[in-house]
Amino acid sequence: MAQGLIEVERKFVPGPGTEERLQELGGTLEHQVTFRDTYYDTPELSLMQADHWLRQREDSGWELKSPGASGVSGLHTEYKELTAEPAIVAKLCEVLGAEGLGACSVAAVLGPLGLQEVASFVTKRSAWKLVLSGVDEEERPLRVDLDTADFGYAVGEVEAVVHEEAEVPTALEKIHSLSSMLGVPAQETAPAKLIVYLQRFRPHDYQRLQGVNSSREPTGD
Template identity: 50%
Template sequence: MAQGLIEVERKFIPGPGTEERLQELGAVLEHRVTFRDSYYDTPELSLMRADHWLRQREGSGWEFKCPGATSVSGPHTEYMELTAEPAIVAQLCEVLGGVPAQETAPAKLIVYLQRFRPQDYQRLLEVYGSREKPQGTKDPDMRLG
């Protein structure tokens, strides 16, 4: 399994008057951070049922959280956090069982030509057909729907 960070969170619910008491002790709000997470799963909630969490954090990219201690059963409190996309894809394939991973995404220009200028794409294939495939695609005949 790929190396990742281990995140340990302790959550608590402050009692009434906690903020006021902190201010009495001299505490001040240094700064506030707001972010938005989008979580992804299968329609069957396969990731959640396996205690795995795939999210895209606004401005930070993809994160995949999986249980950190394998000997513990039930809900976990320690999670390993993967942030490198190849490691995330590999772990997703392992958890979801046989989800094919695309080696490299096709270049934006290739996709544009395929979708909106198929004649130009065909010319490109003709030019490169006898030598090599156009850069950015591993299968020159690949069509996106």
């Protein structure tokens, strides 16, 4: 994903009829893919506690998610995504209070910043795209990802990607409209794969995050 874009998303629990419903709504299955994600943080989870999420996707590279506009609340999440490694390094140094590392690659700063692997798992994904009826075809379609992790957890995500904060409210309207069409209950929430992984396999870390992020659901994905 290009640097500086804003990802607005809502997670939900997919059902056995979700893909059939996507087809009925005119959705297109773009691809099915399997990939491994590995997440990094300090032993104290300093990044995650600051709502920053560092991930290396196999054969895809590094990504750092940072929180979007302040005051965002509700059933959705909003994150800015960085994929250019110099930008990721600069942001990591800012969040962790480090200076003068002089490195442009993420791998080179893992050791100096005390970052280590905290989670790694494989996901099978069916990626769909859909343009809501009546929407200008030139506008970017909504994406719906249906994921199943190798530890047995399944989650869906409706996502819109925008360039400016001013576009977020319209993106949210589309996300909630499509969620309703898919039969997602109005107040339903679903945790991210990483959060469920920590809950099952690193419960101490999970409890640490719950204490910090009790007012919102961290994304992790």
